Amino acid sequence: MNDPAALVVVPPVELAAPDIARWRAGNTGVDHVHRLRADAPGPVVHVQALTHGNEICGAIALDWLLQQVQAGWRPLRGTLTLAFANVEAYARFDPADPYPSRCVDEDLNRVWADEVLAGPRDSRELRRARALRPFVDDADRLLDIHSMGEACVPLMVCGTQDKHAAYSRRLGVPGVLLIDTGHPAGLRMVERGGFGDPRSPRQALLIECGQHWERAAADVAIDALVRFLGLEGLADAGWVAAHTRVPLPPRQRLVRVTEAVVARSTGFRFLLPTEGLGVIPKAGTTLAQDGEHLWHTPYDDCVLVMPGTHNLKPGGTAVRLGRYED
């Protein structure tokens, strides 16, 4: 029992994965992508779920909104795109073994660089990203709904850009905002094009709603979606007030990531218990080992951002290290 990986247990799966087959035929020519156009002009807003196939809170949120649409709800202005992304991985979701259905061939959220999308490589995720790309590139505002492998309070991944943290403060949720340094394994959707350019007015948010399968994650996902539609003027204040599910946090704190701990081999191990947003008080604390290499915390009060070794491969990020700025 010296091996921390031997202690890993699968958290309970409290959420039920909705049947999204009925949403396959959208109106866009791309399966599982729906577009709603208002008469009044406004922003092009893109909401995406299932970028990772086992993060089912996002599927629950889009399934919920599409039911609202069936009941007559429409955006008040602009264009709203609703996309279930990695539907092939989601189709493999197994509550008895829920980790592998994150993806089929590769991580769909590491393929968004132009040279990758336009390059010669092929995978099921790349095919899906190529199909989704026109919608992503058309969007003025983007909300990508995710969840986390380990227990952690909800947080907003603002990419590498301070403009997205400012935008999250206008949204008002969640209580923790994260500015990071990207992933060495590839560009995320929220970093693509103008989303990753501080001079561009385009805004992209990636919300991590909590642990993948905890009941509260679905409420956080629906709440964030409702507030996002309200912020962009696609939904009125009464509808927003009727459907928000989570109280606003008293304040939003920003964690700025300074570095990523990237696995070098399949032998990567944490050497102390980790939890999402856990704080290690002392600089120099030994954190992890990979063969002969040891990682130590670089400063006091080091925040562990989304530590996890499920599905971790060489070159994958095991944890990111950061500091609270406020």
Ligand SMILES: [Zn+2]
């Ligand atoms: Zn995810």
